[in-house]
Amino acid sequence: MMARLLRINPVYLVLLVLLIAIAIQSPHFLQPTGYMNFLKRAAPIAILAVGQLYVITSGGFDLSTGSVVTLTVIGSSILLGQNPDATWMVITAMLAGGVVIGVVNALVVAYLRVPSIIATLGMMITLGGIALTWSGGSPRGYLPDTYRFFGRVLIKDLPVIKILPVALIVMVVVCGLLWLLMHRTNYGKLLHAVGDNPKSAHFAGVPYVQVRVVAFVVSSVTAVIAGILLGGFAGVSTSVGTGLELQAITAAVIGGAQLLGGRGAVGSTVAGALVLQAIFTLLNMLGFPKPIRDVVQGVILISAVALATYRRRKTGS
Amino acid sequence: MNGRIARFAPVLLLLAAFAIYIGIALATDQSQYLTFDNLLGLLGRSIALGITAVGQTFAILIASIDLSVANLISVAAVLASYIMSGDPSMMLPAVVAVLLVGAVVGLVNGLIITQLEVNPLIATLGMALILQGLLSASFTNFAGEVPKEFQTFAYGEVGGVSVSLVFLVILTGAAWAFLKFTRMGSNIYSVGGNADAAKLAGVRTARVVILAHVICSLCASVAGLYLASRLRSGAPWIGRDGVYDLESIAVVVIGGTVLAGGRGGVWGTLVGVMIFSLIDSIFNIAGVDAFAKQILRGVIIVAAVAVYAARSKRIEA
């Protein structure tokens, strides 16, 4: 009995408890605007966390995603500032840029054999520099409404739920696709194998470089999508992406991803992102200042991993 | 053979950086930068980084890592200047208190890693958030001031060489001797090389890990004291703004200590610090603008690590 309870991923339980706590604190949360706002804000971090999960499952870390978010917002606004009608082209260009960044990350890791923390840290610093150079250090151009649609618009006057943020639809679609890729395709299995033991995967004929490339590309592309949502939500700024990579890693870890590879689930990672967002919301409601939020994030980060280790030992898996 | 190249790679990198430095100074007709004083000054630029990196070397040698050093530096600096508050008689209590806090932070890091079996990256990242949160909740600005006497640490000179530089060299020498000639030092290499083997051979691995983290945190605290002395006071952001966490890791790796643990040493780290200082100075005399600098720095970190990593046949995570 105890063993079976331990086997259920506790993240879902924690999420439930937190949501109840929020609802008690602020009954308004139970109304559509309450929970929809919550989901809208969680969407970018959930998407980022699932992307990060791919890299974590493959055995690495991607620290560059925060700066990809920034670069997406800055780059889009500069390009759209010159040509406001080019929304779709700019989005395509940004996604293509995400693919390139992911490929470069993966190739540096796979061929130059630089540990992924260092490789993506270098990418983070470099992209930050590129964003600054490109913009001259300050936002340029602007984001037209067609671009901001995804992050900003609420579909109104719906039955039952009344409003539905477009960002939520984006999140469901992106996370759904990535769930399929991770859990219902050969690729997902190969990804786990590569993260578990790259050498044995290599010897088994797994195209481990390609598998890694896809993981890093997924991560960068989710960062671009998160950037589009965040830019859409609040507009251009040079600091949108700061610290997001750590939040994404935290969310994945809360969801039970195995650091250094081999295990990971999309569903619980999304739940992990919602838990993180719920904790932040709750702290805000209770009037805790930002520093305390940091403390709490630190504590849950450590306890999530400690708990996962403990469970693994207990269940013997 | 490979081992020998690896051994001298940091020195080769240093010579390369040095050649570029001289080349640029001559090419831009700024030979005033080539005086002996100026070259000593080069190292003097990075005392805080150097002290921190010597500590970080211990963490990395045992196959761990410490991302909490930057925030600990802030804590140490603020605490020191707060306790001293300009009163010379409070210098000793302040230093003792700061070192004590450092030791406790290292101890807690080590305990989380060994007893709760939390991945060191996550454990120290969590610690970083906790320290920063607690500090920012208590102090929002420069707190107190260090007395004139205490500034000798940063600004004093002995025989024409700055006290702090002498201190850094002595610290490095002591760390080297500790690693080379004591049983504990030997254990640090063993635990980093293969913790299971060390454990079977009767090494109390947990103690070794904890000790390495205590040393790492103590060094960070000393770096905090140095910064308090240099800046006359401590503020909650100085560690973070100096990016001492990531930079200390980068210089350790560039200095030839492998992230996987068990191989490397503190002299290499010092060479890594010199390479970083040189790069900074090259940027300064070449007049590279701040944004381009950032791009180059990211590329250089990755490239330098790749120099070591590409030779290894291992498939890296």
Next chain:
Amino acid sequence: AQNYDDPVEFAKQEAMLADTPNGSADTPWLQHYGTDMVDTSAYAQDGAATICFSNAGVNNPWRVVGWETMQAEVDLQGDRIAEFIVTDAEGSDDKQISDIDDLLAGGKCDVLIVSPNTTSALTPAVEKAAEMLPVVIFDRGVNTDAPVTFIKPIGGYGFGIQSGRFIAENAPAGGKVLMLRILPGVDVLETRYTSATHVLEDAGMEIVGVEFTDGDRAKTKSIVEDYLQRFGTLDAVWLDAGATSVAAIEAFEDAGMDVPIVTGEDQQDFLQKWQELGLTTIAPTYPTYQWRTPIIAALSILDGESIPGPEWNLPQPAITADNLADFVNPAMPPLHYAACGCEGMPNYPERWGGK
């Protein structure tokens, strides 16, 4: 620790706001309050000058605009400047101290301009430099009178007084005000907050919350959304800086509400939104034209001319509905600071990212 709630300084800045500065209103970067001057004849020298500048960093849009303005000023001075040597500390005190050492060691500087990253940390380095050559400080100060002069606008208290008073006078009496701050601990921001708080409290406004936004637009918008959910409506949002004002305004828009007073600064995106929506609001400034003044001061010092000092207080105008149109310029980037005094400078507007 510093005192951010200093009644003497508050009164001094309040008085300056009411006062008329000396000099021509067409060149506000040359204007100054009061009559204190410093004699610089000891520094007089012939020939073109080598000016050294230790910059704290260009890590926010305000500094970006200022830095471009300063370089334009250098260009404008032409042959009078032989060389302009710059170091950028990237926001690190430690690095800026080293930078100043490097500049002094280079031995080429005739005069040193410092924009300190933080006040107390840079004091020893500046003191040391001032023993060797004339030093000009601007923006944030240092705790010493060793520099020849310290150039700054009126100050944070003045800023808070301007925006606080506007809310007190234009919002419903006793109305709900949300105060949004970027982050704690920055002196110019702290004083804006304390002075505005005094003004608002004295006027009997209800401050329903004080929140930190980290200067992040998404966070700003979320916070305002949450307050709207909690309180139904707000009568004013006071911000200590204008970079996220538009995000605050959007929170009202997206909730389908009328936008109340949301204070800002002279960033173009805010000014344009203001004009577009016809808002009732005010934009105090911390003018970027102050980046022109140090170059001019440095050259004057080397010419031996007296300059305002040891404190050179520049005017700090607020943009109001009356003069809004003078500042709006859609050709400029969203976070361009309109009070840059740069319209007549070489390469305007491209240099500042305009088109």
Next chain:
Amino acid sequence: MAAPVFELNGITKEFPGIKALDDVTFDCQAGEVHALVGENGAGKSTLIKVLSGVYLPDAGAVLLDGTARRFTHPLQSLAAGISVIYQEFSLLPDRTVAQNIFLGRELSKWGMLDHARMQNETNRVLAMFGDRHRFDADTQVSDLAVGEQQMVEIAKAISLDAQVIVMDEPTAALNDHESELLFDVVDQLRNQGRSVVYITHRMHEIRRLADRVTVLKDGQIAASFDHVPEPDVIIHAMVGRALDDFYPEAAKDDETGEPVITVQGGDNAKLHDINLKLRAGEITGFAGIQGAGRTALALALFGVEPFRDGTVTMSSVPALFASPRQAVRAGVVMLPGDRKSEGLSLMQSVRDNGMLSARAFSRMTGSPRSSEHASIADMDKSFQDLDIRAANLDVEIQSLSGGNQQKAIVARWLALNPKVLIFVEPTRGIDVNTKASIYARMRSLARGGAAVMVISSDLPEVLGVSDRIMVMRDGRIVAEMDRGATEAEVMAAATGEDLRGAAA
């Protein structure tokens, strides 16, 4: 009989879901070599770990010189005079031989490490092997070949001057020459009055060394002998039946077909002038001493460290592969010698490990349940054919014993119908019963038209399974022999000396 040096009385140890030891009693006397044998997963290693304090038993007692002891850490048993060479290597690759041997008990003088004395001590211990080893105290371990590393492990255990020395399959990685060195050392230990517990799967080692034999089966004592019985008696006790056809029958004349893969003038850093044909239906064995280049040849064919020069063809199509993936695609597969680090995804299920290659060569977006090469159902059937024993096929493969893990890798390759199978040390750490089934499997693969290449340091195995034997020395193929060659002939070719006289 004298009092035993140590006794294990009624030891029981359970792991989640498995009773690894069930009321096991075992002892050893001074000056005695006690062999412990049993199938994979019988519980041998677990028993040793109970003795040394890695595990605490759930029931039963550990007695040393008649007093009950409770070891909770290997260090405690070590201090009490029990030294263990574990099955898994536990060396530090970046440290020297001396540093490894003194790991955890470094000598010091005035609080400083005494590097010189440790060096001397190490050389003294290494002298027990005679002077026929190629390394000394300050060689870095990563520069040693696998067999030499195993010798360092042994030296480490001996250097402790322990009363009880336990060797868990010490010869698994050793070639015959090195094994002989080890046997000498064991003899010396016995003569010094030490107690040796010797775990092995090789019958001739038992005959050569043991004084007593205990057989474990399914965690229980199956038989215990105070003498060394005939191998079939031991085997019978281990597997519960006699092994009639231990080695497979030879290929029939009409079974040997055309060459599947042909190498001409193959050359790289470790290999020279390799000319080789592997034929369909034939098992080709490769013999040689450690470092002769057999593994290097396997890695070259499999695309890990390809030939730089020369040609490789498969039915006249070029087949010089640059990566394992290319090799596998063309039908050349390898079963690596080091299963844990090169063969398995330890955290994944048995099924996923079996399906790995089938999936790797199917569409990435395809369903993992039925790839183009195998469905889950096919794989389950394959597992059944191979008689893989696991609680269920969804458990992580790391919970399986070595033999069952090896079979899962065989199943992995079978799904791809390979043309050439390269077995590297296929039965390292695998029990007799499983060995026989793996040999039989090799033959049936050959009968199915595949070329089988076997690299093994177990010479009888090479002689027993191969239709043709290639002998390598210094990166060259120096001899080719037919089935029926003797050990002496092969060793002569492998060492370049004529040992026939000496062997008599």
